[in-house]
Amino acid sequence: MGSLLMPLLGSVAAKAGDALVAELLRAWGLAKSRWKLERHLAAVQCILLDAEARSHTNLGVRQWIKDLKSAAYQADDVIDDFFYEALRRRAAKIRHPYMACKVLSYFTVNSPVVFRFHMSWKLKDALETIDELVVEMNNFCFQQHAEAPSVVHPQTHSRVDESDIVGRQDDKEQVVKILLDHNSSNNNNVMVLPIVGMGGIGKTTLAQLVHNDRRVNHHFELVLWVCVSDKFVVEEIIRSIIEVATMKKCDLTQMEAMQKKLSEVLGNKRYLLVLDDVWNEDSQKWDDLRSLLCPDDDGSAHAGPGNAIVVTSRNNQVASIMGTVPPHQISLLNVDQSWELFCRIAFGREVEQQE
Template sequence: MHPKSSCLSRLHPKDILFRRDIGKRMNDITQRFHDIDEERSMFQFSTGVTDKQAEDDDEWRQTSSVITEPIIYGRDQDREQIVESLLRHASNSQDLSIYTIVGMGGLGKTTLAKQVFNDDRVSKHFDLKIWVCVSNDFNTKIILQSIIECVTGQNPNLNTLEAMQKKVQEVLQSKRYLLVLDDVWNEDQRKWKELKGVLQCAMGTILVTTRLEQVASIMEVCPVHRLIELSDDDSWSLFKHHAFGHDREESEELVAIGKYIVRKCVGSPLAIKTLGSLLRGESEVQQWQNIKEHASMMDATCSSRVVTKIVPIAHCNTPFNSFHFLWSSFHTSSRTSKYLLLCNTS
């Protein structure tokens, strides 16, 4: 019987006791974080994140409208449905229209929004196209400032909310515009109504991406486009693109392992791309087996659980910067996340 591969596969197989000790220490660390979190809540301590750390974290989460992946798998039908809905309503209504793409982390909501944003039909229809990455801080002033900068190409240098509101209404007045609000987490309806009131000054269409059904609910969105997992065929095509490329010959053995890995990813594009990229250019069967061993421990019934399992697998095989980017994509605040971050900064 071959020993199981793990993040500690570089150790000699006989060091079982050492591995058990590491596992116990990890469990102790997890429990300690649990205790610290409870104490922090009890005494109302701050989380201790510095402004610089928060700023760096926000930079990792930023998105843009630029399409960085020339080939997108399995989202043509989604794109067509959204583009047709946007154009149909924008042509028949003078009111502000709002659409939301809702789906779990890692399904490709931002990628789909980019496809819609850069579609030629959309570009021809709207006078202005604006992209704002909102993330977890729904700050009305920052959003308004981003809109002004996108339209005018200049920093507005406005200090008050009222001045920004008037400037936004000025630059949008009489324009048919598309505004993408990417990665929205805000569930406070008051904040949304404050922003919505400003944006109703023109013939606007807003496209929102979010993981939360509640976000769509407070925005009174109709319709909601719920993004689902990739099909088996699209999942395999995506994996092949990242793992094999176009020129590499696919051996039967690696294909069999690859298809097993893809099944465990349950149609999550982020999970598939991550594991496929780890194996890019790798011809050693043992390395593929290592990833397969890790993938076998993933819950192949829910793509959201699969995404969280990808974090430690990716860290075993990627540089820190790539892992940091991957981690920021998951955007979670659970105690488990604290544990994983600690384990992956050494």
């Protein structure tokens, strides 16, 4: 049961730390409550493995985990409400009365004051429940781990149904043009193009569209996709590149053997490598990876001219460390695109046909 809770707690913590949610809670004087929620969630994650083990023989611990799960879902619902309110406010700022009215009717009550009071009360109630659980947690004297068990993030992939995507055509064209212009220059330097934007805005989707673009696949001899996520381990990334390029499992463990295999796989081919969901801010780790992927100054390395790496990240610091060209800041959807996306998610494609 505890292992099932870990992704839930991690998800709630990530939502609470979202920039849109944080901005709204700060404006409403609830920043301290958000900070307290994040601290509590971090503390709980550090003891969850021990709690899970003890729940098999201790009925009190088993009930505590059950109550924790309910409290986590309660907090998740509250944070979701804040997120939707933040989106409504952003839509209203566009100053499109029709759109603002539509979104308002779905996400809030008519009185902003009433909504604010109601949501503040819900957050306070959720926090009080978690406060009580933390007190009980301390009474159980669970064994703490040096750091919270890592949450397994879903692995992204390159497959995408373009007919399901709304409003990313212009972004795709801009990125494709940058990549093809670099190729036509016969440049031996590897270009690193970061795609940057807040969580959920569509960075991975844009990278998928670029990865599958016919023109891109015509110009590059190898088009590779690697999901990096929060663990930037050079050996694992190199192994993933080899496996994707060869479609065979790589059992090599020695770095020397892996770099030779990488050189063999890439050869003199022109490649595009997508590194999706990068969080690493350690420039040394990137330098170590770059030295294996990028040609030497004299152009004598394994890779051919015009190679490119696309990096997706929500962190501007990552873009600063890795990018060799200005990052592509992914754009927000316009009013009509936002409404179309909302209708598709909420009602399916049928509502578009009715309108």
